[in-house]
Amino acid sequence: MSVNLQAWADTFGRRAAALPGAQWPWLDALRRQALDRFMSEGWPTPRQEAWHHTSLAPLAAARFEDGGGQGVADQVRAVVAAHEGHWLVFVDGTFDAALSRLDGLPGGVVAQACSEAWAQHADAMRPLYGQADEGHSTSALNLALASDGAYLSIGRGVVLEQPIHVICAVSEPTAAHFLRHLIRAEAGAQATVIEHYIGLPEAGNFRHAVTRLQLDQDARVTHLKLQQESHQAWHLGEIEASQARHSYFASHSVSLGARLARHDIATHFQDERCETLLNGLYYVDQRRHVDHHTLIGHLKPNCVSHELYRGIMADAAHGVFTGRILVAEGADGTDAIQRNDSLLLSRVARSDARPELEIYADDVKCAHGATVGQIDADSLFYLRTRGIEEARARDILIYAFAARSVARIPDEPLRRHVEQAVRRLLPGSDLPEAA
Numbered sequence: 001m002s003v004n005l006q007a008w009a010d011t012f013g014r015r016a017a018a019l020p021g022a023q024w025p026w027l028d029a030l031r032r033q034a035l036d037r038f039m040s041e042g043w044p045t046p047r048q049e050a051w052h053h054t055s056l057a058p059l060a061a062a063r064f065e066d067g068g069g070q071g072v073a074d075q076v077r078a079v080v081a082a083h084e085g086h087w088l089v090f091v092d093g094t095f096d097a098a099l100s101r102l103d104g105l106p107g108g109v110v111a112q113a114c115s116e117a118w119a120q121h122a123d124a125m126r127p128l129y130g131q132a133d134e135g136h137s138t139s140a141l142n143l144a145l146a147s148d149g150a151y152l153s154i155g156r157g158v159v160l161e162q163p164i165h166v167i168c169a170v171s172e173p174t175a176a177h178f179l180r181h182l183i184r185a186e187a188g189a190q191a192t193v194i195e196h197y198i199g200l201p202e203a204g205n206f207r208h209a210v211t212r213l214q215l216d217q218d219a220r221v222t223h224l225k226l227q228q229e230s231h232q233a234w235h236l237g238e239i240e241a242s243q244a245r246h247s248y249f250a251s252h253s254v255s256l257g258a259r260l261a262r263h264d265i266a267t268h269f270q271d272e273r274c275e276t277l278l279n280g281l282y283y284v285d286q287r288r289h290v291d292h293h294t295l296i297g298h299l300k301p302n303c304v305s306h307e308l309y310r311g312i313m314a315d316a317a318h319g320v321f322t323g324r325i326l327v328a329e330g331a332d333g334t335d336a337i338q339r340n341d342s343l344l345l346s347r348v349a350r351s352d353a354r355p356e357l358e359i360y361a362d363d364v365k366c367a368h369g370a371t372v373g374q375i376d377a378d379s380l381f382y383l384r385t386r387g388i389e390e391a392r393a394r395d396i397l398i399y400a401f402a403a404r405s406v407a408r409i410p411d412e413p414l415r416r417h418v419e420q421a422v423r424r425l426l427p428g429s430d431l432p433e434a435a
Contacts, residue, residue, distance in 0.1 A: 004060055005039055011176075012144055020115035020148060024122060033132040034143035041137040050136070053320040053352045054262060054291045059234050064176035064206050072169045073099060075198065083413045085163040085194075086111060092170060093147040093177030104162075108155025111164055114182065117151040125151060128182040128212050130240075135264070138236055142208045146180035149209075154189040154219075163192035163411060170233075173203035181211040185219035185247075192222040192411055199230040199257065206234040213240070215247040217271075222250045224414060228421065229257035231288060238264040245271035252409050253292065253309075254418050255282040256425060261290045267305075268297035269331075280309035281405035281418075283425055284317035291320035298326060302333035310405045311342045312398060313349035322354045325368065329360040338368040343375070343401050395426040 012035050021027045043060040044051040072091060076099050080087055088111060089099040095113030102111055110121065117125060132140055150166045168179060185191055199205060207229065215221055221241075229235050235258040241249050255261050267276050282290045296305045311319040321340040342351035353370035375397050383393035402422050409415040 004063070005042060007063065008141065008145075009035065009039055015145065015147070019146075021118040021122070024118070026126070027129070030129070030132060031144045034140040037132050037140040038137050038144065041140075044136050044138065050293060050322070053318075054260075054289065056260075059206065059260065062204075062206070062234070064174055066172055066175045068173060069171040070173070070200060072171045072200070076167060076169050079167060079196065079198065080165075082417065083165065085165050087165045087167060088113065088150045090148060090166070090168045090179060092172050092175060093179055095148050106158060106160065108158040109160065110151065110153040112151050114149045114151045114180065121151065121153070124153065124184070125182055128184060128214060129180070130210070130212055135238060135240075138208065139210065139238060142178050142180060142210045142238075145178040146210070147178060149180040149182065152181075152183045152191075152193060154185045154191045156186040157188040158186075159189070160191040163194050163414075165194045165196060167196045167198070168207070168209065170199050170203060170205050170207065173200050173205055176206040177208075179207070179209040181209065183211065183213040183221070185213075185215050185221050187216045188218045189216070190220045192224070194411070194414060195223070195225045197225075197227045197229055197235065197257075199228070199233050201230060202232050203230040204232045205230070208236045210238045211240070213242070213249070215241065215243045215249055217244045218246045219244070220248040222252070222410060224252040224409060224411070225254065225263075226414075226418065226421075227255045227257055227261055227263075229261070231257060231259055231286065233258045235261040237262070239266070241267040241276075243267060243269050243274045243276065246273045248275045250277040250410075251279065253278075253280040253282075254421075255280075255290050255292075256421055258290075259288050262293070263291070264293045266295040266297070269300050269303045272300050272302045274300070274303040276305045277408070278305070278307040278309070279405055279408045281311075281402055281422075282309075282319060283312045283402070283422065284319055285314035285425070287316045289318045289320075292322070294323045296325045296336065297328070298331045298334045298336060299328045301331050303331070304335045305337070307336075307338040308405070308408070309340045310402065311340070311351060312345065312402060313342065313351055314345040316346070316348045318350045318352075320352045321370070322356070323368070324356040324358065325366065327357070327359040327361050327364055327366065331361045332363040334361060334364040334366065336364070336366045340370040341401075342370070342372045343398065344372065345375070345398070398426055399423065
């Protein structure tokens with residue numbers, strides 16, 4: 001056994017008794033099974049097909065230590081003040097009640113930290129929590145060590161007018177934190193949930209977040225994940241959704257930070273007439289790396305999925321997209337579109353795209369594709385002839401490329417927040433506000 005693997009076993013030994021829900025024997029046993037699996041399999045490697053373009057070797061070799069906390073209250077308050085809604089705030093993987101704001105929730109809605117919810121809602125949380133043999137070995141490590149997370153339950157027919165924000169901040173620049181969010185939308189419920197990950201400048205922390213969603217019949221959930229970690233941080237994230245008849249799930253993944261970010265996003269149609277939108281935007285520069293790995297399971301007939309990701313790679317950065325659409329036998333009437341477009345801003349920037357269709361039904365309408373290119377010379381020349389200097393013209397074209405993805409975000413304050421975040425990443429970050 002490697003020294004670094006043993007370090008995670010030692011971490012579990014120190015934390016296990018204090019983890020939320022440890023009083024439930026089934027949960028303690030599940031966590032120990034998950035740890036055993038991780039210790040047996042170790043970290044994923046590029047020899048595994050799903051990790052062919054992403055190496056976790058530097059992460060596996062890194063050591064993380066708690067402590068050295070810095071104040072983040074002002075940073076969190078600035079984010080909260082900019083948006084309306086209900087707020088669950090986690091700092092260093094632990095719920096912060098003082099920074100959270102949950103007043104005004106309608107009846108039929110439960111919005112709590114898992115650490116609080118285990119006392120009253122353990123029976124409802126159990127089927128959502130997951131199993132030790134699901135996902136990658138990193139999923140098992142999260143299951144073993146998750147210290148907290150959001151528990152959201154939207155009751156039958158409840159329509160949330162304002163979004164629920166789950167903000168995850170870090171004050172310890174060299175620590176590792178694990179979060180596990182559970183979301184259930186009962187029949188006819190409608191909600192928008194926003195996960196926002198922020199970090200300290202230059203912090204080299206590691207954060208692993210798993211979000212598990214259950215959408216009952218006719219439920220509609222829009223989920224937006226905004227990852228703005230430090231450019232020295234590590235971020236692994238997973239989103240797993242299960243959809244019942246006539247449900248609608250929209251996932252918007254915006255990844256702008258971290259030295260290495262990996263996002264696994266999957267949804268499974270458990271009955272007919274389901275619909276999903278997977279929309280993604282990612283920007284990496286320097287030598288940073290981002291990987292989106294998606295799966296849409298068309299398991300039943302007459303379901304619709306649209307999957308659209310855009311990536312911008314500058315300097316010596318590397319962007320990866322692997323999207324798999326599985327159309328099961330008998331899933332006739334499937335309508336599925338998948339597309340990944342990448343913009344390379346330098347000769348050494350790299351993009352690896354692998355769109356996949358796996359079809360076992362006959363009466364389907366499916367399409368997939370990927371493009372990789374550079375800034376269009378004719379468009380650049382056109383802007384230059386209008387008196388716009390080259391650097392600014394390039395930024396306008398880069399932003400226009402990103403704007404196609406940003407425009408799909410339905411929440412206007414969040415859309416404008418993402419617009420501003422993208423602008424700040426561009427060298428000429430004085431582009432005018434969108435109309």
